[in-house]
Amino acid sequence: MNHPDQAPRTGASERAQAIADRVEAFVRDVVAPFEHDPRYGSHGPSEEMVHEMRTLARAAGVMTPHILPDGSHLSQRETALVLKRSGLSPLGPVAVNTAAPDEGNMLLLGKVATAEQQARYLAPLVAGEARSAFFMTEPAADGGAGSDPSMLQTTAQRDGDDWVINGRKAFITGAVGARVGIVMAKTSSGEALAATMFLVELPHPAIRVARVLDTIDGAMPGGHAVIEIDNLRVPSRDVLGEVDQGFKYAQVRLSPARLSHCMRWHGAATRAHEIATAYAVRRHAFGKPLIDHEGVGFMLADNLIDLKQAELMIDWCADVLDTGSLGTTESSMTKVAVSDALFRVADRCVQVMGGTGVTRDTIVEQVFREIRAFRIYDGPTEVHKWALAKKIKREASGAHR
Structure with a gap:
């Protein structure tokens, strides 16, 4: 049986297909056994474990596979195609260096940073020798910025x-264990809100x-931290891009980053579907395999439909971004559609497997938890729908003038 992300193979170059095949083999054969490693805790894999997996990835020639040896980006x-394969294990993106926030930070630094900044901050990330953190979101209790960046409280x-x-x-x-930080802070002195990004060596x-x-999730090394910044002094040479242009650069990063999340979690949902399917074929109840019961077989059929529709949305948004557009509308639609569809897939996988589905005997329950968090991270579904509704209103108002 072909995996949902493998048929038909269209829209990707032979080089990308070859890279994706190598990544898939590495993730399935080398990374998946780490899923039950005791060094993999509730706040992600330990630094020792990350180093071990990346050493193996480097030896296999799959480290940072979406960035080519000459520095160009697929x-x-x-x-x-590549990130979906890396996501076949929750640990896959960490192992081959396609995980958030590093993948998005590498993209941003490649587009905005100076040559000197790229040598200091980007090169270690691309080599998989360092991890990074993106310091933008703020505590709700402080009235800080979350989905609404205009509420930014951190000042420079x-x-x-x-x-x-x-x-x-x-x-x-x-943030815990990161060596590169990108800090977003308010820098406007007038009425108009503006922000600037700053590069920092960590710790x-x-x-x-x-x-x-x-x-609820636990795949990211270092977990998710609350951070206090107290009189952090940054030289002007470490301003990322131009002063007061932080919100513009955030969109350069966030639109592709939303799509990358969709890519990685498509791979995870695909693997969960494979595990649930194997269980439904093997497990018998009431005189026949589970898959022969319509209630189960139909859930797996719905999974195939959701996986294919999610794949088509991902490819459509990728094509838009490849034209050079920021693609904020397209990435919002894709993030909503794909995160909701993949959550349905993960939920059905748990249901198909019954009691086994809620245990940690397989990664299905983890994929369920991770994708549930994905529906909030990089903007909750409702925020993206609200932004889309505002766009619909603007366009409708203009059309009726």
Whole structure:
């Protein structure tokens, strides 16, 4: 049986297909056995485990597979093929260096950073020798920025040739153990809100981990932390891009990053479907295999439909981004459709497997938890629908003038 992400094989180059095949073989054969490693805890795999997996990935020639040896990036359509395969295990993206937030941070640094900044901050990320963190979201209790960036509370003030940053951040993925940080802070002095991004070498004494949150998901190294920033001094040479252009750069990063999440979790949902299908074929009840009961067989059929529709949405959005468009509308639609569809797939997989589905004997229950969190991360479904509704209203108002 062909996997849902393998048939038909269209829209991707031979080079991308070859890379994706190598990544899939590595994830299935080498990474999947790590899923029951005791070093894989509730806040992700340990640094030792990450290093071990990446050493194996480097030896297999699949480290950072979406970035080519000359530094060029696969197209978004090609990246979709590769990242879906990396996601066949929740640990796959970490092992081959296609995971969030690093994948999105590498894309942003490649587009915006200076040559000197790329040498200091980007090169270690691409080599898989360092991890990174993106410091944007802030604690709700402080009235800080979440899905609404206009609520940004962290500030950066000029002091000679330096900037001094103060504030608190929350849900900062991978901050524990990261060596590269991108900090978003408010820099406007007038009425118009503006923000700037700053590059920071980590760990830094002015950036303190207040606590690591216990969340429903657990695939990301370092987990998700609450951060306190106290008089962080950053030289002007470490401003990422231009001052006051942080919101623009955030869109450069976030639209493709939403799509990358869809790619990776499509792979995870595909693997969960494979496990549930094998269970339904093997397990007998009431005189026949589970899959021969319509209630079960139809759920697996619905999975195939959702996986294929999600794949088509991913490829469509990738094509839009490959035209050079920011694709904010398309990435919002895709994030909503794909996250909801993949959650349905994961939920059905748990249901098909019954009691076994809620145990940690397989990765199905973890995929369910991870994809449930994905429906919130990078913007909850409702926020994206609200943005789409505002666009519909603007276009309708213009059409009736």
